[in-house]
Amino acid sequence: MIRRIINRLLGNDAKQKGKPRPGKRQANGEPVILGRSAHGIRRDAINDCALKTCESLADAGFKAFVVGGAVRDLMLGKKPKDFDVATDATPEEVRRLFRRSRIIGRRFRIVHVMCGRDTIEVTTFRAAGNLGGEEEDERPTDETGRILEDNIFGSQSEDAARRDFTVNALYYDPLREEIWDYHGGAEDCRKKILRMIGDPATRFREDPVRMLRAARFAAKLDFHIDPDTRKPVAELAPLLGNVPRARIFDEAVKLLMSGHALRGVHQLRAEGLHHGMLPLLDTILDDPQGKRFIEAGLKNTDQRIHEDKPASPAFLFASLLWPQVQRRWKAIEGAGEKPIPALFAAMDEVLDAQREQLAIPRRFDGMIKEVWALQPRFDYRSGVRPFRLLEHPRFRAGYDFLLIRVESGEVPEELGDWWTDFQDADDESRKAMLLAESGPKPKRRRRRRKSAGPDSAASTPADEFPAS
Numbered sequence: 291m292i293r294r295i296i297n298r299l300l301g302n303d304a305k306q307k308g309k310p311r312p313g314k315r316q317a318n319g320e321p322v323i324l325g326r327s328a329h330g331i332r333r334d335a336i337n338d339c340a341l342k343t344c345e346s347l348a349d350a351g352f353k354a355f356v357v358g359g360a361v362r363d364l365m366l367g368k369k370p371k372d373f374d375v376a377t378d379a380t381p382e383e384v385r386r387l388f389r390r391s392r393i394i395g396r397r398f399r400i401v402h403v404m405c406g407r408d409t410i411e412v413t414t415f416r417a418a419g420n421l422g423g424e425e426e427d428e429r430p431t432d433e434t435g436r437i438l439e440d441n442i443f444g445s446q447s448e449d450a451a452r453r454d455f456t457v458n459a460l461y462y463d464p465l466r467e468e469i470w471d472y473h474g475g476a477e478d479c480r481k482k483i484l485r486m487i488g489d490p491a492t493r494f495r496e497d498p499v500r501m502l503r504a505a506r507f508a509a510k511l512d513f514h515i516d517p518d519t520r521k522p523v524a525e526l527a528p529l530l531g532n533v534p535r536a537r538i539f540d541e542a543v544k545l546l547m548s549g550h551a552l553r554g555v556h557q558l559r560a561e562g563l564h565h566g567m568l569p570l571l572d573t574i575l576d577d578p579q580g581k582r583f584i585e586a587g588l589k590n591t592d593q594r595i596h597e598d599k600p601a602s603p604a605f606l607f608a609s610l611l612w613p614q615v616q617r618r619w620k621a622i623e624g625a626g627e628k629p630i631p632a633l634f635a636a637m638d639e640v641l642d643a644q645r646e647q648l649a650i651p652r653r654f655d656g657m658i659k660e661v662w663a664l665q666p667r668f669d670y671r672s673g674v675r676p677f678r679l680l681e682h683p684r685f686r687a688g689y690d691f692l693l694i695r696v697e698s699g700e701v702p703e704e705l706g707d708w709w710t711d712f713q714d715a716d717d718e719s720r721k722a723m724l725l726a727e728s729g730p731k732p733k734r735r736r737r738r739r740k741s742a743g744p745d746s747a748a749s750t751p752a753d754e755f756p757a758s
């Protein structure tokens with residue numbers, strides 16, 4: 291390692307010969323190189339697995355840089371979510387170097403290198419597209435210009451040019467402790483500007499998800515979107531309709547779980563992008579109670595993420611869809627259905643309707659429905675029911691959801707407080723807290739209906755909730 295560093299510093303490293311000198315802006319296609327004092331990133335801020343990966347690649351004679359969000363976040367003094375490495379080694383060459391590694395992806399082939407519990411994504415430098423210029427782009431596209439496959443390898447400067455935003459095209463060499471900056475990303479980090487590399491309209495057509503990424507990064511980093519980058523978005527937003535729904539869903543989860551979901555959702559709406567990602571926002575945010583509820587839900591998730599508490603996407607989607615469930619619930623009940631069957635019908639309707647656009651995977655349905663189905667049970671505070679509810683495996687999620695309903699003003703604060711106290715109390719105090727039985731007594735349990743389905747809360751027999 292020490293010999294390698296000395297060799298490199300003396301310029302004896304063939305692969306690195308002819309590289310630009312630090313601190314000078316280089317001619318076309320060449321990076322500006324920032325030394326340690328200019329970028330301020332300490333090597334020990336880099337994850338061990340990423341460091342080892344870079345070292346092994348360099349030992350084998352390849353270039354290797356930490357790249358993308360990790361460098362950007364470290365420049366901004368934030369903790370990176372994950373570490374990506376870029377190299378001139380092909381996926382096969384990388385695969386051969388690391389025993390614990392595998393090649394993944396088809397549209398974009400990369401290698402996952404594993405050390406302990408960490409996984410580093412290693413990407414081979416890709417050739418740039420035409421970036422709106424005259425040259426031919428050889429990558430296959432669909433009829434709207436969306437790139438279907440991006441596996442043509444290229445030089446490092448080409449790789450920098452095919453990245454999305456300037457702040458995402460910074461390359462950190464952990465051995466030399468240098469940042470190679472091809473597109474002025476370091477300055478944009480300082481100015482807090484999100485700027486597309488190349489011609490924004492072309493780049494958005496190549497991959498419309500970049501529009502969602504722009505909204506996500508602007509919210510997460512608290513950056514301004516550069517006016518030229520923003521301009522084509524309004525016109526091109528409908529192209530999101532051509533993107534596979536699973537990719538849109540992944541991006542929605544990234545935005546909602548970024549710790550800046552509230553700002554992200556407002557950013558999406560401001561850019562007119564929510565039609566392609568969370569179309570439900572339009573109707574809900576126009577309704578004051580719906581808006582209060584969604585904002586309380588998003589704030590709650592943001593806070594949990596900042597406190598490193600577990601946060602589940604299913605819970606979040608349950609919050610986002612709840613105002614619609616309530617609306618349908620009331621309508622179906624108004625049409626003469628009993629409350630609980632009406633709630634269950636509304637739940638199914640709302641989940642089915644969102645599948646057309648957002649495609650929440652079905653594996654989330656169980657948890658989402660359970661959280662919703664538990665809500666009416668919090669109204670019962672007498673007899674044995676509160677004790678039974680406490681034992682429900684999803685009690686905690688149901689209770690957290692109840693608190694969001696309290697926060698949004700949907701149910702009285704006193705109800706949330708009662709459940710908070712009831713959980714913490716000992717058995718005697720719990721009994722003393724029970725309210726006097728009011729309304730009709732629960733009917734005797736009928737046998738479970740066969741069609742009720744397998745999960746416990748969602749299949750709660752209707753007589754648990756007498757129509758009162």
Ligand code: ATP
Pocket residue numbers: 357358359360371372374452453454455458459497499500544
């Ligand atoms: P995060 O903090 O969310 O991980 P990130 O910038 O690391 O942010 P990733 O999705 O992990 O985002 O991608 C890593 C890098 O790959 C990006 O920084 C960017 O350089 C490049 N990249 C990812 N997606 C795209 C895209 N759709 N178009 C162009 N470049 C992309």
Ligand code: MG
Pocket residue numbers: 358359360371372373374
């Ligand atoms: Mg990343």
